Amino acid sequence: MAKGLQGFLWTMLLLFCTIQELGSWALHTAVEGPGLGEPGDPALLAGGRVKRGWVWNQFFVVEEYTGTEPLYVGKIHSDSDEGDGSIKYTISGEGAGTIFLIDEITGDIHATERLDREQKTFYTLRAQARDRQTDQLLEPESEFIIKVQDINDSEPRFLEGPYIGSVAELSPIGTSVMQVMASDADDPTYGSSARVVYSVLEGEQHFTVDSKTGVIRTAVADLDRETQDRYEVVIRATDMAGQLGGLSGSTTVTIVVTDVNDNPPRFPQKMYQFSIVETAPVGTAIGRVKAEDSDVGENTDMTYQVKDEEGVEMFKVTTDSNTQEAVITVQKPLDYESKKVHTVVVEALNKFVDPRFVDLGTFRDQTIVRVSVLDVDEPPEFRPPSNLMEVQEDAHVGSVVGVVTALDPDTANHPVRYAIDRSTDAERIFDIDAKTGAIVTGKVLDRETAGWHNITVLAMEADNHSQVSRASLRIRILDVNDNPPELATPYEAAVCEDAKPGQLIQTISVVDRDEPQSGHRFYFTLAPEATNNHHFSLLDIQDNTAAVHTQRVGFNRQEQDVYLLPILVVDSGPPALSSTGTLTIRVCGCDSSGAIQSCNSTAYVVSATLSPGALIALLVCVLILVVLVLLILTLKRHHKSHLTSEDDEDMRDNVIKYNDEGGGEQDTEAYDMSALRSLYDFSEIKAGDGGGGPGEGGPGRNPASELHALPQWVQSPDLDFSVFRDYICRKVEQADEDLSVPPYDSFQTYAFEGSDSPVPSLSSINTWSSGSEQDFSYLGGWGPRFRQLAALYAGRRGEEDSEES
Numbered sequence: 001m002a003k004g005l006q007g008f009l010w011t012m013l014l015l016f017c018t019i020q021e022l023g024s025w026a027l028h029t030a031v032e033g034p035g036l037g038e039p040g041d042p043a044l045l046a047g048g049r050v051k052r053g054w055v056w057n058q059f060f061v062v063e064e065y066t067g068t069e070p071l072y073v074g075k076i077h078s079d080s081d082e083g084d085g086s087i088k089y090t091i092s093g094e095g096a097g098t099i100f101l102i103d104e105i106t107g108d109i110h111a112t113e114r115l116d117r118e119q120k121t122f123y124t125l126r127a128q129a130r131d132r133q134t135d136q137l138l139e140p141e142s143e144f145i146i147k148v149q150d151i152n153d154s155e156p157r158f159l160e161g162p163y164i165g166s167v168a169e170l171s172p173i174g175t176s177v178m179q180v181m182a183s184d185a186d187d188p189t190y191g192s193s194a195r196v197v198y199s200v201l202e203g204e205q206h207f208t209v210d211s212k213t214g215v216i217r218t219a220v221a222d223l224d225r226e227t228q229d230r231y232e233v234v235i236r237a238t239d240m241a242g243q244l245g246g247l248s249g250s251t252t253v254t255i256v257v258t259d260v261n262d263n264p265p266r267f268p269q270k271m272y273q274f275s276i277v278e279t280a281p282v283g284t285a286i287g288r289v290k291a292e293d294s295d296v297g298e299n300t301d302m303t304y305q306v307k308d309e310e311g312v313e314m315f316k317v318t319t320d321s322n323t324q325e326a327v328i329t330v331q332k333p334l335d336y337e338s339k340k341v342h343t344v345v346v347e348a349l350n351k352f353v354d355p356r357f358v359d360l361g362t363f364r365d366q367t368i369v370r371v372s373v374l375d376v377d378e379p380p381e382f383r384p385p386s387n388l389m390e391v392q393e394d395a396h397v398g399s400v401v402g403v404v405t406a407l408d409p410d411t412a413n414h415p416v417r418y419a420i421d422r423s424t425d426a427e428r429i430f431d432i433d434a435k436t437g438a439i440v441t442g443k444v445l446d447r448e449t450a451g452w453h454n455i456t457v458l459a460m461e462a463d464n465h466s467q468v469s470r471a472s473l474r475i476r477i478l479d480v481n482d483n484p485p486e487l488a489t490p491y492e493a494a495v496c497e498d499a500k501p502g503q504l505i506q507t508i509s510v511v512d513r514d515e516p517q518s519g520h521r522f523y524f525t526l527a528p529e530a531t532n533n534h535h536f537s538l539l540d541i542q543d544n545t546a547a548v549h550t551q552r553v554g555f556n557r558q559e560q561d562v563y564l565l566p567i568l569v570v571d572s573g574p575p576a577l578s579s580t581g582t583l584t585i586r587v588c589g590c591d592s593s594g595a596i597q598s599c600n601s602t603a604y605v606v607s608a609t610l611s612p613g614a615l616i617a618l619l620v621c622v623l624i625l626v627v628l629v630l631l632i633l634t635l636k637r638h639h640k641s642h643l644t645s646e647d648d649e650d651m652r653d654n655v656i657k658y659n660d661e662g663g664g665e666q667d668t669e670a671y672d673m674s675a676l677r678s679l680y681d682f683s684e685i686k687a688g689d690g691g692g693g694p695g696e697g698g699p700g701r702n703p704a705s706e707l708h709a710l711p712q713w714v715q716s717p718d719l720d721f722s723v724f725r726d727y728i729c730r731k732v733e734q735a736d737e738d739l740s741v742p743p744y745d746s747f748q749t750y751a752f753e754g755s756d757s758p759v760p761s762l763s764s765i766n767t768w769s770s771g772s773e774q775d776f777s778y779l780g781g782w783g784p785r786f787r788q789l790a791a792l793y794a795g796r797r798g799e800e801d802s803e804e805s
Contacts (some may be wrong), residue, residue, distance in 0.1 A: 059109070061147040063117040064153050070110035073100065073146060077107050078129045078139050088132045093125035093143075100125065100146065109146075117148040118185045149571035150187035155247035156196045156237035158182045163253040167218060168260055169225040170357075177207065177255055182237030197242040201250060203233035211242075216253060225257040226294045248714045259300035261354045265291035267367040274328070275372040277335040283329055286315070290325040291348035291365055301326060301351040307366065315371070328369060336375040337409055344369040379467040380406035387473050389439065393447040394480045401475060404437040406459035414461040420458035421470070430455060430475070439473070441467045447477040483513040485522050485569045486582035493548065494599060495555060496590035503550045503796040505536070506583060510544065510569050520544060520571065527566035527580050529801065536565055536585065548583060555587040561599065562586050588694040 018348045059074040081087045089107040091100065099113045100123070114212040125148045158180060165178035186193035197211045208219045216233065233253045240246030267289065274287040291513045293300040304326035316331040326346055349364035382404060389402035408414045418437045420430060429451070439457075453475040460468045493506035510522050524546035528540050535555075539547045548565065563585040570578040588599035779790035 059144065060149045061111050061115060061146055062149045063115045063151055065111070065114055070101070070112050073109040073111050074104070075106065075108050076127045076129075076144070077252050079594045080138055081107075081129070086132050087138060088130050088135075090128045090130065091125050092128070094123040095146075096125055096512070097317055099123070115148050117150045117187065118154055120148065121187075122147040150190045150193060152186055152191070152193040152240060152245070152247060154185035154193075154239075156182035156184045156239050156249045157249035158235075158237065158249065161251045163251060164256065165253060166218065166256040166258050167223065168258045169223045170221070170260060170262060171218055171223060173218055173221050175218045178253070180209070180214045180216065180235050180251065180253060182249060182251075183215070184239050186239065192240045192243065192246075194239060195241040196237045196239050199236050199238070199242075201234040201236045203231055203255075205254065206231055206609065207233050209235055216255070223257050225259050225296075226263065228258050231255045231257070239636070240361035245678065259296045259299055260357065261295055261350060261352060261363070262357045263294040263299075264363040264365060265300075265302055265348045265350060266365050267291045267348065267417075271368045271370065272373070273370045275374055276330070276334065276402060277374045277376050278334045279376050279378060280330055280334060282331065286328045286330065286371055287369075288320070288323075288325045289346060289367060289369065290323070290328055291367075293324075293350070298352055299350070302348050304346055304348050307345040307347050310342065311346075314342055315344050316635045317346055328371075334373045335409070336373045337411060340373050342371040342373070344371060375410070377464070377467060378409050379469040380461065381469060382457075382459060382471040387471065389473065390444065390476045390478055391441065392480055393445045393477045394482065395441055395445060397441055397444060399441050401439045401441060404432075404439065404457050404459075404471065404473065406469060406471075408461060414463060416459050417462050417465075419458045419460070421458055424454060424456045429453060432457065440477075445477050447479050447515075448483060453477070461788075479515045479517075479574060481514050481571065481573050481577060484579040484627050485510040485512040485520075485571045486579050487511075487567070487569070487583075490584075491581075492584040492586070494586045494588045494596055495550060496594060496596070497548045497555050497557060497587060498590065499553075499555060501550055501553055505550060505585060506549045507545055507547050508567065508581075508583065510581075512571055514571075516572070518572075522572070523570045525568045525570075525670065527568045530566050530793065533565070535563060538565075538567060548585075557587045557589065557599075560587065 006751040020761045061071060061073050065071045076089055076091075078087060085105050088104045091102045091109065092103065099111060099115070100109055101112055102109050124143060125146065126141050126143050128137060128141050130137055160181065163178065163180055167175060167177045180198070182196050182198070184194040184196055188194035198209045198213060198214045200207065200209050204219070204221065206218065206220050207216055209216050214235070214237075216235070231254075234250055235253055236248050238248040270726055272287065272289050276284065277285050291302060291304075291305075293302070302319065302324050304319050306312045306315060306317050314330070314332050314334070318327050318329070318330050319325070320327055326348065327346065328346070344365055346369055347364055347366045353363050376799055383406065391401045392401065395401075404418065406416045406418070408416060416437075417434050418432050419434065420432050420439075422428070427443065429441070429443045429445070430439055432439050437457075437459075455473050455475065456473045457473050458468055459471070460466075488509045491506055491508050495503075495505055499505075508524075512520055512522070522544045524538060524540045526533065533551075535551055537549050537551045539549065541547055546567070564709050565583040565585060566580050567583055568578055568580050570576055586599045588596045590596050776790065776793035779786050779793060782790070
């Protein structure tokens, strides 16, 4: 059917073009003008006028021609053509010779290729009429246009797809969603090929489209995102203004339904149950609950709150911003013994409420949370929690300061034992009765030393000491009058020699370490020993101070330049305590203005002078002290000379100590052995050994042979150690009889081995014999460090063997 329709259209177009061409042939255009021809042209008329011209109209060719024969386009003709074939027609320009061919004789133009108006709408060519014999132009070259006639061969297309739009749920009918637009490549100025109309192919139940503008709108008012959040709508665009035979194209538009806050929060359960131990600290999370909301995004943001009064007091609800959960935490300490179960009403409500949907219902919901408190073994609790006690500082040791009380809060009510944390009472000033909690004094108290004591009292279950409670206790020491008043400073005053009676010399004040509750009140008088004083007077000013005035006219420094005035100070008690302080008054020389110039420093007691007997006793004491000092110095000097006389015989003072390691086995001269050999004179022992010849260590031996003659010392069985024994006994007796030395000097140490030691000495210094039968060849196997020693002893052994032989 479509092919038949297309053939019908081609027939109608060809008929239209034929009628148009016939009309153009009927028209003639005469172009007149001098100079258009050449002289001698037979076409020249007698009157000198040349009648020549092209005869054609605009050419049209239908696009998309599918015939087998070349498509006739039109005919060019000159009015000078007499039909004898003497004129040759040619064309040039776009498509000439390829797309368009011309019959040289008739001037007919045919299209040999299929044309597409959407690619090229017209072609511009030039026509020439020439003499076939002379190839001269018979007509001026003229330009003409071949226009491609459009047919409806292009369907509308949506070039901006794919399309995605959005619309809020519950939008009213006719709400604009988006606009789609299709374009048609056909000629919009010719016919209705490019006139496009729109329609909905799929999704017309929910959306409509404007047929002219392509604007998509909602068709219903109950779009619900929670039911369906996405729609696929197919839009069709048809050309020819939607008439029969028009071409069409379609596109799919995705429409997303966006969310609005039209759903309230709802708890999945009407009751939740949690449990927590009674010792959980404040701030511990008990559990989480969450209200569900079908909306998305910020429309699901919620806040939670506790609605009942009991829950507000004991628990706190916060919102987790990440999960939108209600976090229930402890706000006050729990107590299983007081209440085992708590009921909390938690309410959830949307944070952002859309006023357009308030009529849909309340946007909040409630649930009940039951919190069960679990019992645990708790430490004792102090009751009442008072932490202040007072005690008088003169309280006797063992006096009760106060009593602390602690009870086991558990239902078992275990007995409680008390103790003091000794880290807070290291001096053990206080003690506590383990059973009753009575705090007593452990030492004498002194408020002036420490007026407050802070201790920590421990209360624990009698059968479980791990359950311990601590309470800080402050003990205040109350003051009693146990310190007498004293002068504030060691007062010193000066009086001029020409002072007049009643002149103020010094104002004195006192200090008292006590702190009576009613305040201090001090009384000042002269001490009894100064009652006969006629030089100065003391006036109590009644404000805890006193003033000293002169009582006579003038003073003489030559007679007495210093006065010591004893002053008695008494406090208000109770009991009243007193002390005596001394005011030193110096007599000074002053100028006419009263400024002090000079003072002496010899002191005399105001009340009485020293008697001759007292002075003699004082001198005797000084003399005795001097004699004792001289005696001690003499004894020390005697003892020092006695010790010096015995230095030559004391072996302890002749020990030579070497702290130098030496230079190794190659250093044979690191130590001066003569220092050790010269300590004692063993000439008798050496003479008895038969030494003295050149070969036995006489003066003629060289140092090398002296080194080789150092064999290991072996104790001889016939040695007599009486010399050492007598020396030691003599030293012991001297130490016992010397009474001038301290006791620790009587202990003396002697490095004497004795005669019964089974271990022979390894020393070769001052040996009793010059020879040895020991074989020292084993020293060669002791390594490189003993190579020099092995060489020395091996050499000595060789010399002895040669002498024996």
